[in-house]
Structure formats: structure tokens, C-alpha cells
Amino acid sequence: MSKTYKRLLSPIISVFIVTLLFASTAFADAKQDAEEALQNAVNEITTTLNNANLDNVTENSVVVSQLEAEILKIFSMEQFSMRTIGRKWNTFTPEQKTKFKDAFIELLKATYFKHVSKYNGQRLDILGSRTNKSGNKVEVRTSVKYKNEDVPVNYRMLREDGKWMVYDVLVEGVSLVKNYRTQFSEILRKGTPDELIAKLQEKAVQVRKQQATAGKK
Template sequence: MRIFSYLFLLLLSTSSLAASKAYSPFETINQTGDKLFTRIAASQQQLEKFPELMRDIVEQELMPVIDYRYASYKILGKQLKKTSKEQREKFVQAMRHYLIRTYANALNQYKDQQVIYEDGKIKANAKMTSVNATIIDGNKPDIHITFQMRKNKKTGQWKAYDMVVEGISLLSSKRAEFSNRIAKYGIDQVIVELAAISS
């Protein structure tokens, strides 16, 4: 649980840039951490009274640059072709709300850990890339993270769709979890379950 809690924190810190400006994946990661956590620090009094405010912060600062649709389709995997357009859209929206809740809960664990982001360059025509980062938390072992980033064809914006923490992919873990349930119970039941978890 500790690793995945940190994983969520790292994803949050990468993703609060305005969707209208196309940054490189490295710029996205380096420039958004300060903005997001500065807002959280400034909102501490309100958050103590109204913890649900964290969901609003996630909604406004994070979700515009999370490629939750692409991630949802990857999670569906082979099940994707077996679903209708309406079922896919419902699953995407249910997954979106699930992620908002998950990230908001993870942010409550933020204790001012130090994060070091990799800097670098990519080819002009690159569509996907990986960006590395390290979490330093006092006397605890460093945690190494790799962000999987994807470039939007229309906007040129880089978005995060997966993270690999110490060799464990969040996307692959969720795909194994949800695809098995979809195969066993059907996508409609899984959508109901996601909605219940996210409420």
C-alpha cells in the first residue's frame, strides 16, 4: 500500500498544467508539482473542515491532463471489442470518478516528501515516452517511479496514462483486477461497482 500511495502522489504532482499549453513531458512534470502542492498547502484550513474539497482540487488541477480514456481502454484490454459504445463511455466515466476519489484519498497522505524529476529531451515526432522520478522520504528507502506519457495527436499535449513503481505498473494491475471481473460478471456490473466505490 505504501508504494501505491506514493505512486498516486507522484501522479498528482505531474498534472496540473493548463490543458491549452503544450509542454514537453519533462516540463509537465517539473512545472506542475509546485502549483498543485502550493494550492494544497494554501487550502489546509479549508481541507480540515471540508475534506471533500480535495476532490475539487483533483478535478480542477489533475484530471484535465490525465489520459483516463486511453487508460480505461487499456484496462479493458481484450474486453474492449466485446462492449458497446454506450458501455465503453459509461466505463470511462466510472473510471474517471474512481480515479478522482483514489487520488484525493492519496493526497491526504502527502507529508512534504521531496521529489526529484528527471530532465531530458525527446524526438520531435515522439508519441509516447517515459519520464523518471524519485521520491525521497527521510530515512526511508528512495522510491523510483517511471511515468508513461502519451502525446495527444490533436492538441500536442502530453498526458500521463500509467506509472511504474519499482517495476509494478498501476495500469497492468488495474487491468488484471477489472478485466477478470468483467469476464466473470460483465462490464455493466463492474460499472455499478466502480460507481459505488466512487460515491
Template structure:
């Protein structure tokens, strides 16, 4: 499961110039074109291939983060307890979870070698405001892995609010753990737990 989810960061580089509602790029085109662009960068960047996490973080920051709705992702991961959190707690949770996702999966980009991505035909209609874009990652000697992107149309373009890897939702995957942390220490306890994990990941990456 860890290896499957590690592929998440490789294929989530969904970025495009800011678009108005009139000229917004279709979500399937966005996923296909920009994913190919990012993988081309990875193939050409020897530092990333050698495990330079700083370069990976730069790439993720430039190509991925602006096009994810981290607040919505955090709300879905926290579940019903989100409503009980204060606005300040919600902001801290969002920032901590955003950092956790970036830190957890930044190393995955260095693992890319020769995987092939098959982009499935989109079933979305022009009037849809939420779409599921399906892809399949093919690797030599292994079963293909399905990665589906859940996107929502906003006035700032299409935003990713969940990723489903091999049938497992990214945000739902965290929900039971987050619920347990809240039962043990409340919302502040969850914030501390995520921040502790982030510090541990940062120290681990600094040693590499």
C-alpha cells in the first residue's frame, strides 16, 4: 500500500495557466498534458533521480500545490469532527495536513523510472462541475495500478480534492487515524500529532 500511494505524488502534478470560465482547459486534457510535462522534467533532472528531496519539494511546490484544494481535502479527512474545530484550528489542521502530504510523498518522485500512464477516456459532460479522471499506471513485472483524480470546477480553475489509488481514497485513508487522534486528545491533539510527524519527516529527509 505504501508503494502504491507513493506513486500519488508522481502523477498529481496538475498545473496550468490561470483560466477563466470561458477558456478553462478540460480536466482530462489538463491531467494528461501537464502530467506528461512533469514526468519529462523528472526524466531530465539528475538531481531528482539521485534523491535530492529539496529539488523534489521545489517541483511539487511549483507544479502541484496551487491546484489542490487542501482545505477541502483536510475537511474530508477529518470528517464530522471538522465542524467542532474553531476557524483557527481548521487553519492549523489544513496547513499541517498539507505539509504532511507533501513531506510524505515527495520522496516518491525520485522513484520514477519508466512507468507508463494510460489516460482513460473522460465521461465528463461540459456542464459537470465535479469530475473523475481515470488513469492507469503500468509497470514492468507488476499489475497496473488505477489512479483516479477527483476534481471540482471553481472560479480559479479545476481543483483536486481527492485521489483514489487502487480503489482507496487518499482522504478517507487518513480518516480513521485522525478520528482516533481526536478521541485521544481532541482537535489540538490531532494538530500536535500531525506536526510531530512533519518534524520527523523533515529530519529524516535532512539526513538523506
């Protein structure tokens, strides 16, 4: 190896090492910031649940509206909607995108908020996190105590408008986004965005009717 080559190589290696060090610091900050954002959201939601009377809670209860607002502060429906649709998201008009997000939120409320009354002090523990190669996405690993079992729940997050937001949730390794994408792709393969939106609206109504019927038994 020539002396000239060594002289050129030395500063290149130095720059490379410095770049790696800065990148490592940036990744550490990204993980810390994402974990902190998630923890703050969990604390806020937990406080609301602990202070609420969850007896006979319904979807129209004040606590449910409060929880919805708190969840949407950390959960990006824009990213979630876009990723569940996939490439065809760009074929949706702005109006269809808005209608889809609204219909999707209604379906999620109808499907999941019925479980609010079952809250009994379950806790979520953050176990650590990892970033992608670019450091612009973070997956926060958590564990939720449910029926004496520790259930692994991972939150995939990215920065949106300067804030770390959740764009996917993995429960025991199963992605919520992929689960819905499979269902929506089948509908969009033969149908239109408007037909998908209509099906989401119909499904939300159906779920509510089933819950109402079950509540009378």
C-alpha cells in the first residue's frame, strides 16, 4: 500500500467512523424519543381508564370519546390507512381517503371499544426498541399482562409532523396492518374504493347490532 493511498485512506476511515458514531447517537435518540412518546400516551390512557367508571360503558360514553382522542394523538390513521390499502392508496381521491379513514375509525371503535369495560389494571411494560437502517422508524417492544400471561405487543412508529406516531401494531408477531391489508386487497381486486368504504360502514353497523343483540341475552 503506497504512502499516498494511506494518507487518503486515513481521513476517509476517520470520517466513516465519525459518521457511524453520529448515526448511533441519532438512532439512540430516535429510540428514546419513540419510547417516551409511547409511554406518555400509555400513561395518559391509563389515567383516563383508572379515573373512569367503566360499569355499563358504551361507545357513546364520555370516557370512550376521551380515549379515542388520546389514541388518535399517538396513532397515525393517515399512515395506518395508507399501509392497509397499499399501492392502490394513490388511486383514492382526497375525498375517498377522508371517507375511508372515517369509516375505518368507526369500524375500529365498534370492534375494539367494547373491551374497555374489561380493563382491570392491566399494565404495559416497555422492553426496548430497535430502528431500521435509516433510523427514521422505530419498533418499540412491549409486554402486556393479560389473564396472567405476558403478551408481546410491538408498536411500529415513525415521525409525522415532528411527532413519533404509531403506524402498525404487532400482537404476538401478527401485524394489524397486514391483517387488514389482506382483507382490503381482496375487496379492491374486484371492487372500487367507494365499495370498500361502503363495506366498512356496513361492517361497523353489523358489529354494533351483534353487540346490541348479545347485550340483551
